[in-house]
Amino acid sequence: xxxxxxxxxxxxxxxxxxxxxxxxxxxxxxxxxxxxxxxxxxxxxxxxxxxxxxxxxxxxxxxxxxxxxxxxxxxxxxxxxxxxxxxxxxxxxxxxxxxxxxxxxxxxxxxxxxxxxxxxxxxxxxxxxxxxxxxxxxxxxxxxxxxxxxxxxxxxxxxxxxxxxxxxxxxxxxxxxxxxxxxxxxxxxxxxxxxxxxxxxxxxxxxxxxxxxxxxxxxxxxxxxxxxxxxxxxxxxxxxxxxxxxxxxxxxxxxxx
Amino acid sequence: xxxxxxxxxxxxxxxxxxxxxxxxxxxxxxxxxxxxxxxxxxxxxxxxxxxxxxxxxxxxxxxxxxxxxxxxxxxxxxxxxxxxxxxxxxxxxxxxxxxxxxxxxxxxxxxxxxxxxxxxxxxxxxxxxxxxxxxxxxxxxxxxxxxxxxxxxxxxxxxxxxxxxxxxxxxxxxxxxxxxxxxxxxxxxxxxxxxxxxxxxxxxxxxxxxxxxxxxxxxxxxxxxxxxxxxxxxxxxxxxxxxxxxxxxxxxxxxxxxxxxxxxxxxxxxxxxxxxxxxxxxxxxxxxxxxxxxxxxxxxxxxxxxxxxxxxxxxxxxxxxxxxxxxxxxxxxxxxxx
Numbered sequence: 001x002x003x004x005x006x007x008x009x010x011x012x013x014x015x016x017x018x019x020x021x022x023x024x025x026x027x028x029x030x031x032x033x034x035x036x037x038x039x040x041x042x043x044x045x046x047x048x049x050x051x052x053x054x055x056x057x058x059x060x061x062x063x064x065x066x067x068x069x070x071x072x073x074x075x076x077x078x079x080x081x082x083x084x085x086x087x088x089x090x091x092x093x094x095x096x097x098x099x100x101x102x103x104x105x106x107x108x109x110x111x112x113x114x115x116x117x118x119x120x121x122x123x124x125x126x127x128x129x130x131x132x133x134x135x136x137x138x139x140x141x142x143x144x145x146x147x148x149x150x151x152x153x154x155x156x157x158x159x160x161x162x163x164x165x166x167x168x169x170x171x172x173x174x175x176x177x178x179x180x181x182x183x184x185x186x187x188x189x190x191x192x193x194x195x196x197x198x199x200x201x202x203x204x205x206x207x208x209x210x211x212x213x214x215x216x217x218x219x220x221x222x223x224x225x226x227x228x229x230x231x232x233x234x235x236x237x238x239x240x241x242x243x244x245x246x247x248x249x250x251x252x253x254x255x256x257x
Numbered sequence: 258x259x260x261x262x263x264x265x266x267x268x269x270x271x272x273x274x275x276x277x278x279x280x281x282x283x284x285x286x287x288x289x290x291x292x293x294x295x296x297x298x299x300x301x302x303x304x305x306x307x308x309x310x311x312x313x314x315x316x317x318x319x320x321x322x323x324x325x326x327x328x329x330x331x332x333x334x335x336x337x338x339x340x341x342x343x344x345x346x347x348x349x350x351x352x353x354x355x356x357x358x359x360x361x362x363x364x365x366x367x368x369x370x371x372x373x374x375x376x377x378x379x380x381x382x383x384x385x386x387x388x389x390x391x392x393x394x395x396x397x398x399x400x401x402x403x404x405x406x407x408x409x410x411x412x413x414x415x416x417x418x419x420x421x422x423x424x425x426x427x428x429x430x431x432x433x434x435x436x437x438x439x440x441x442x443x444x445x446x447x448x449x450x451x452x453x454x455x456x457x458x459x460x461x462x463x464x465x466x467x468x469x470x471x472x473x474x475x476x477x478x479x480x481x482x483x484x485x486x487x488x489x490x491x492x493x494x495x496x497x498x499x500x501x502x503x504x505x506x507x508x509x510x511x512x513x514x515x516x517x518x519x520x521x522x523x524x525x526x527x528x529x530x531x532x533x534x535x536x537x538x539x540x541x542x543x544x545x546x547x548x549x550x551x552x553x554x555x556x557x558x559x560x561x562x563x564x565x566x567x568x569x570x571x572x573x574x575x576x577x578x579x580x581x582x583x584x585x586x587x588x589x590x591x592x593x594x595x
Binding site for chain 1: 307311328329330336340344345353404461593
């Protein structure tokens, strides 16, 4: 009995989470511009999207920025996680705790703070600021995910490599990184998703005419709604979900080989 | 190959002294066993020689070279870890080649030395396997081959056999000894298993609370333990305390027994038992007879203290299950303690 109730509850949660998304996805395939039923299947909005240079440019920019952010934050985050794993130093616990607020603080506030900061140091708005802002947001995710993987890493492997004459860089590349690779990949996917899906910080930090895809969608909605937005949103969701599924696979099940 | 020397090593962790002024020379080409209960500092000493632990004070030499501040990777050591620490992403051959490749050996050189090392541990046929496809004993031998292949000056073994089951352990002891003899490399190993230490080592060192309390060839230490801790830790011992008189040692119950110091140890195998009264003997009571295959143990009670005698089980066949028994030992078997 409880078992069945539990299932029903889970079903309700999934409906609550995914029904709006499914409606949106369905409407992106509906021929009518005004969501009128009956549903008439059409890929017209996708065709129109493919011809929308502005949206395509924004999408390209989003992907490009996400890739740069992924590379930077994965490299920095992995190094930080390894350093936290290898060394004991005063304030280590405090440092670990300080990694969490960026995840918990509302992005609106983070975005405001970043905007003030970037203007304060003279960098202002623009793509470099967007990238820096995204890296700051993505870094804690990478560190947390890679650290989780390192927690199961046998450190005598590093000692064995050193005893055989390997210098620290060689120990890292030949022994540590291969062992934690699934965690690094999961961290990179998280970083990509954080950047690619980011709206608030991008909105604050990007220059007009240089917007990322989520910012452009927001601006477009304010001007007037077209099912093209449904189409592009559906694509974004598909990409993000694929990334999250991949990340979950690497983070959780990539463990034992 | 080299003689290893540590001098005045001190290492503290908070209030605990893991190493307390340890000075010791490990002879060139010898097989040296470090022995002690957990927390005695034996592993810390091994790791200080390896370079994983930086001593607060004292110095370490490998041959003529002082290595106290030399990092692990430059000490030219080979080390076998308790869990073997084989690299899971590499094959057996790649594991064994690792120390050669990081030191810049050519491919051809690597191949020759890997083949040699695997031959030495009799695992030539397993070169292409991954560590996960090997048994515990095979992993142990791969770990040995990997440590030996770069021809280190010193081999360090951290509880090398403790992860194996008992039958396999005895085989691996013989194997380890053979490999060490063939290579002739100075070897230091840590164990908490006294039998292992006695059977493998040319010399042993016994640590307690971070201090080296006794060292020497195993037979010498066994037959002249010098103090009650060593006597009990290495093998079993019946320890007796009394007052020294001209004719021997007077025990609290009045018996005058062989012995020249206030405290003596008598090994269980040295005790002689008699069912009829004997002069200058301890009068004890039989508590139980323990069967241990070829050997047996008689457990006795004397003045509230437990005494143990061991011998061939067949020799104890005539003893009753309970009753009085008279215990003596030859004068030279009363080992003096301080």
